[in-house]
Amino acid sequence: MIPLIAAATNGDTMKKVGIVVGAGALLGLGYWGYKSYIKKANVKQAASKYGDGSKEGKAVEYAGMMYSALHSGWFNMTEDEKAIYTTAIKMNENGVSMRMVGDAYRKLYSKELVTELNRLLDPDELIKFNNALNGKYKPVSKTGSVLKAASYVNPMLTPLTWFTK
Structure with a gap:
């Protein structure tokens, strides 16, 4: 919006700045759209397989x-x-x-x-x-299941064995 306002003013410098900023914004938006399109195309291609x-x-x-x-x-x-x-x-x-x-x-x-x-x-x-x-x-x-469990438990670490021996 600001580039449009700047381009509509009477000052020559503000017009040039507004045009440059507006062109940069359009290029950025175009690049973003292109990257989005390519990503969707890649996903579609991969999903088809x-x-x-x-x-x-x-x-x-x-x-x-x-x-x-x-x-x-x-x-x-x-x-x-x-x-x-x-x-x-x-x-x-x-x-x-x-x-x-x-x-x-x-x-x-x-x-x-x-x-x-x-x-x-x-x-x-x-x-x-x-x-x-x-x-x-x-x-x-x-x-x-791919995780291996411990096969040995130290009896001294279990609370029940403290009182049974």
Whole structure:
């Protein structure tokens, strides 16, 4: 609105400033529209492959699973390691490469999957993820649970044993 008012005034300098600011605003709006259009086109292209059974379709599916696992919890501030490992195991079982999933992730969410994994997972979790991705991490049970439970509990740490001995 201000560029239009400035362009309508009698001062020559204000007219030029109004035209420059208005042109900059139009260029910015055009750039934003173009980026929005490209993002929607990428999402549409990726979504068209979803569920078709191809490796590209599986990559889109796994990209969505990774996004929801990396952005879970309150305000999307936590990650679900179990879901991340399970997705990596499924990727290995179906022969879908990390590159394909990363490309689909980039198309869908305009973010880099590897960067987010490195940012959100600590080094031990990254080792587990890479092992799951390479087929070296096996689930504990047939239900798909991939987290291993402790098999030994120190009896001195349980309150019931303090009084029974």
